[in-house]
Amino acid sequence: MSAQPAVLEVDDVVKVYRGGMRANDGISLEVAAGEVFGMLGHNGAGKTTLLNQVVGIARPTSGRIHIEGHDAVADPEMARQVCSMQPQAQAPLEGVAPAEAIELMARIRGASRARARRRTAELVEGLDIGAWATTKGERLSGGVQRLTAFAMAVAEPGRLVMLDEPTNDVDPVRRRLLWAQVRELAQAGCAVVLVTHNVLEAERAVDRLVILDEGRVIAHGSPAQLRGEHAGQLRVEAETVSPEVARDVARGAVGGRPATVAGRRVIVSIPVEDSAGALAWAAREQQEGRIESFSFAPVSLEDIYVRLVGPDPDTEEVDDAPVEP
């Protein structure tokens, strides 16, 4: 993947807003053609700020951004033409139906009338939004609006495609359809940047990723690389009968290993070779009626993410807290 020349090169970008807020603090990354590149982080981690600098809505305080070797900071018009972006904000669909908006956007991006029509038909079918293709924007659900905005961005994609939270409000079935389209873009040679705070999705969809926290890159690599030392570990998750029991179970979990409690859930990581002992422990707790159910799974990217940056205050339960054995 890295043998391909980089389409997007971000080099030591710092963005300090008026008022002193340091939104990006020395970010460097490269995205190659044919690659789906994830950018993960909490709200306020600096993801959208970085995207806005790439398309010339914001100007870096220092650092360099190049798209296909051209200076995007000096020439924002060029950046907007080479890069198709789906911003986090909803698209202006008032009074316009998805099929019309997708076709018009494709033409604005330079597609011929015939190609714009064909791509619109492909995307409407590919994302399964045919039932709403001629419904005006204000009557569409948030999810269909988001899918339409996605289709508008990718109908005539530039060499660089940037998607900011593309699956917000989208139902699980159509999310998969959207990921399939993202994969097709990469196969067609686009460099795709995907911003999300949904780690589970990112793990399946991206080739490489960075995790941003407070404007800095705190981890980068493929999902497998990031799991790294945890690759030989299992995640044991037990659903207990009550939060009080959960705390008690956590104290003696799998021979006193550090556990995390989230409501009635207890989560412990263990080395694979200890799985027999852990299974016996879980079965015993279940027999005693303290655990309702349990599961064993490989340590996920989400576990790593939470360990690196802490639980997302927007999406995680508030009572996630490690319990000392």
Add this chain to the structure above:
Amino acid sequence: MRRWSRSFGLLLKWNLLRVRTELPMFAAVQTLIAAGIVLGFSLIIPSIDAEAALYLTTGAMTISLITVGMVVAPQIVAHRKAQGLLDYQRSMPVPRLAMLAADAVVWIVAALPGLVVVLGVAALRFDLAFAMSPLLVPAIVLVSAGAAAIGYGIAYAAKPALVGLYTNLVLIVALMFSPVNYPADRLPDWAAAVHAWLPFQYMAQAIRETIDVPAGGIPVLPFVVLAGWAAVGLAVTSRVMTRRV
């Protein structure tokens, strides 16, 4: 230039699709308001001579264009700003001024039927005969462009919450306290001096003196001043639209 006109055409199409249901209603209301100004003022002032009638008629047309450019257009921008749509527009690969022009043209064109109706109403009500010049067309273009450029300039520069306040103020000033519906010599000296710098009286003059060309011919000054105001408005708008935070 090709990219500009292609973007403009496609954005114009987008805007027309977007407002296709509201547009006839907008044109109808705009026509009623313009005709209403002519008829309403003629009730307030019972005996109207030919000069006053000419002022009222052309003033109503000017107010109509001012309303579209300096009230309707900025309110739409403020609405979009409040909805967060501006950032979306900013990320689009189109020249910024093509976006504005495509926006303004829709509303200005929708105001045109009203202008024709006003002339008809005035001709019937006041028995007016006009010595119209073909320069009326560039006058309408310049007045509309100037009004929209200033309107956008302020809408982009001001906070959305203040735009409604500002547009009300513009409308009252233009309708009541500007030498649009009446000659400037009715104003106190200081107000007339202020209006020598504001665009309103030049807008009115450009329309009035191309609809009924005065004996001395059409003066150049209003066109120059309006071009200047349009340039300032576009410069501010363009600066705000392309500024990177």
